[in-house]
Amino acid sequence: MNLQLHKSTITSNKKIAITGSKSESNRLLLLQALYPSIDIANLSNSDDSQLMQKALKSSDRIIDIHHAGTAMRFLTAFYSTQKNREVELTGSKRMKERPIAILVDALRQIGADISYKENEGFPPLMIKGKQLTGNKVTLKANVSSQYISALLLIAPKLENGLKLTLEGTITSIPYIKMTLNLLSQIGVESSFKDNVITVKRLLNIKENKNLVVESDWSSASYFYSIIALSDIGANVTISSYKKESLQGDSVLAQIYKTFGVSTEFNNNSVTISKTSEAKSIKELNLQEAPDIAQTIAVTAFGLGLSCYLTGLHTLKIKETDRLVALKTEIEKLGGNVSITNDSLTLEASNSILNNVEIDTYNDHRMAMAFAPLALKTDIIIKDYKVVSKSYPTYWEDLKTLGFNIAL
16 A cells, blocks of 8 residues: 655654664563563554564464564574473564574574474474573674574573674674663673673562663654754654663764754753754764664765765665665665665765655565655655554654655
């Protein structure tokens, strides 16, 4: 189903409340399943987090997590530890194309009983839960941080804790630190020194833990894009955010200064304002925040600027191959993009084609990243409901800002 966005102008001084971080929520939901005395406030209302909750509460033998990649990784580790339970973990057609051998091999190193039901190295998985007695795992350091976090989240429940050695240069350190910080909040002792992470065993939590999820910085990125594409003086306030965030995507506040956007923290809210003219991004390594690459590339295109983004190798195994998808859709709009396995180069351009249909590839971030271009031209977003994966109220919030949207 298509959504028509007519060329719009935003109304400033609006306030938008954004749901809790999907990344924090899914980590805490798994920890809550391991330690039931954890209470969580401001959980994400995303499809991914709802699927995670449903799966963790289910006693079914077959667990289908559809497009939820984080849930696939985290639940693979979780079910490996659930003694006397056998689960088939499956997902959408695209999920069955997303590799998971790295995590499965790591779990097997500590004794997990996991087999592939269809294609070797890919879901669906047959998992026979058991007590895992191994405590040493070695992984290449440049793998998805979700593999690493999946192991760290179950580590406190392992018989001997876990010593995880990462070989090479580590990708997405902020997400690893987020996981360790959340473990610390429930009383788990850990260390992260050089390329070795050690997590000690924690059998039980003696008292209730009340944890509040910060709002999602990936979702905030679309409002940074909106303000960057607006006139000087435009602003919006979003909540609830912390200046000292656990989320890697909070680097947005620094990155968007290049696009003329300033950030002001006030208690639990952030006011984003267009204060100066935008400049091109000569080179930006997004290895530690790859989820905002689409937003940044589309913002630069909308501003008629060039950009060169690197550190994007993990984008090829997301909901779609995001590098190919970005190139295809920006070029439909009249842009010129070249990509490698881990980079994207956008040339500066002076015009945007009108009323182009943007394919979203079952990828929520494609829909949300391209929508702000309605500030420059009419645009059509195909399969617009895909945003529910991470941000179900996205279109309503754009309407609040003044976007002219019609089915």
